[in-house]
Amino acid sequence: MGSSGKIDLDAGLCLLRSEKIGPSLCDLVLSRFVSEMGRPPCCDKDGVKKGPWTPEEDIVLVSYIQEHGPGNWRAVPTNTGLMRCSKSCRLRWTNYLRPGIKRGNFTDQEEKLIIHLQALLGNRWAAIASYLPARTDNDIKNYWNTHLKKRLKKLEGGADCQKSSGRQQSYRSITKGQWERCLQTDIHMAKRALCEALSIEERDGRSSITRPSAYASSAENISRLLEGWGVAPASSASSQGSASTSRCITSSLEPLESPLGLSDSARESSSEPPLSLLESWLLDVESVGNGLESFLDGTGDLFREG
DNA sequence: AAGCCTGTCAACCGCCTTATC
DNA sequence: GGATAAGGCGGTTGACAGGCT
Numbered sequence: 001m002g003s004s005g006k007i008d009l010d011a012g013l014c015l016l017r018s019e020k021i022g023p024s025l026c027d028l029v030l031s032r033f034v035s036e037m038g039r040p041p042c043c044d045k046d047g048v049k050k051g052p053w054t055p056e057e058d059i060v061l062v063s064y065i066q067e068h069g070p071g072n073w074r075a076v077p078t079n080t081g082l083m084r085c086s087k088s089c090r091l092r093w094t095n096y097l098r099p100g101i102k103r104g105n106f107t108d109q110e111e112k113l114i115i116h117l118q119a120l121l122g123n124r125w126a127a128i129a130s131y132l133p134a135r136t137d138n139d140i141k142n143y144w145n146t147h148l149k150k151r152l153k154k155l156e157g158g159a160d161c162q163k164s165s166g167r168q169q170s171y172r173s174i175t176k177g178q179w180e181r182c183l184q185t186d187i188h189m190a191k192r193a194l195c196e197a198l199s200i201e202e203r204d205g206r207s208s209i210t211r212p213s214a215y216a217s218s219a220e221n222i223s224r225l226l227e228g229w230g231v232a233p234a235s236s237a238s239s240q241g242s243a244s245t246s247r248c249i250t251s252s253l254e255p256l257e258s259p260l261g262l263s264d265s266a267r268e269s270s271s272e273p274p275l276s277l278l279e280s281w282l283l284d285v286e287s288v289g290n291g292l293e294s295f296l297d298g299t300g301d302l303f304r305e306g
Numbered sequence: 307a308a309g310c311c312t313g314t315c316a317a318c319c320g321c322c323t324t325a326t327c
Numbered sequence: 328g329g330a331t332a333a334g335g336c337g338g339t340t341g342a343c344a345g346g347c348t
Contacts, residue, residue, distance in 0.1 A: 050317080050318070051316095051317075051318095051341095051342090052316070052317075052342085053317085072333095073333075073334070074332080074334090085318095086333075086334085087318085087319090087334080087335090088317075088318080090334075090335085091316090091317070091318085092316090092317085094335095095316075095317085096316075096317095123337065123338085124336085124337085125336075126335075126336055126337085137335095137336075137337085138315085138316075138317085138337095139315085141337070141338085142315055142316085143315095146313065146314055146315080147313095147314095
């Protein structure tokens with residue numbers, strides 16, 4: 001769904017706003033759409049709606065998740081009356097509706113991270129996305145396929161044309177032995193960084209596995225989404241009510257504790273976010289050897305040109 | 307102005323992994 | 328241990344918008 005979809009969603013929200021929806025938003029909205037949408041779908045091919053999500057469907061899904069939390073996707077179409085398969089609901093939530101998603105242009109820092117991580121991890125977009133908590137794997141994949149891959153190709157082409165160009169040459173000439181040493185260094189650095197991150201969390205009195213506050217903050221974001229339609233912000237009861245599912249919510253809302261040790265809000269609130277060891281490692285061109293350093297420098301130059 | 311081309315991105319598909327019985 | 332269901336992931340597609348000729 002493009003920008004028109006966003007406008008439609010806004011229009012839908014305005015419409016709902018004008019109807020002065022009371023505190024029991026979920027009941028009202030769900031009952032309305034369930035009654036309109038007929039029998040609950042299964043995941044059979046027949047009767048399952050495909051294509052772009054409508055604002056109404058988004059509202060139903062967000063309302064449902066606000067109340068029940070994400071997870072148990074199989075039950076979502078049944079309980080909401082959405083004529084969508086469970087996968088579609090999950091995808092819509094994780095890629096678009098989930099709170100905390102940052103949309104729009106990627107920053108230079110993000111670009112470098114993606115390039116660096118792609119070089120290290122390959123096309124493991126979910127893993128890469130875990131280092132950029134505000135971005136979805138789909139977004140990163142799309143960005144890679146539409147922007148970065150092209151630029152890197154261009155870079156390769158440039159390297160072919162200019163065989164004497166030292167930087168690309170050095171990347172290409174990296175030997176297997178050098179690469180393995182780099183890799184070992186990377187693994188070592190990653191381990192250290194992970195230990196550092198874990199020790200920081202312990203000092204903060206937080207578990208690295210469960211974060212009860214995760215859904216609370218997410219619920220706040222959802223309530224922000226719902227804000228203005230006369231809905232009370234996600235109540236503490238709602239947050240508490242979801243406590244039993246906090247583990248599941250934690251894992252699906254914030255797939256991984258950011259290994260960078262920075263929350264989005266922390267990143268956004270500080271104009272000059274401090275780099276953790278791991279983040280430094282990811283951005284530190286030294287750590288991956290001169291070859292990649294040159295490579296990244298080259299791409300950086302390219303980006304500046306582009 | 308109209309048609310074509312290209313870029314972008316949301317969504318789907320199919321496969322794989324994990325969990326449960 | 329095998330079967331089945333559910334969730335997760337990566338590749339791909341298709342619709343749409345904007346630019347170009």
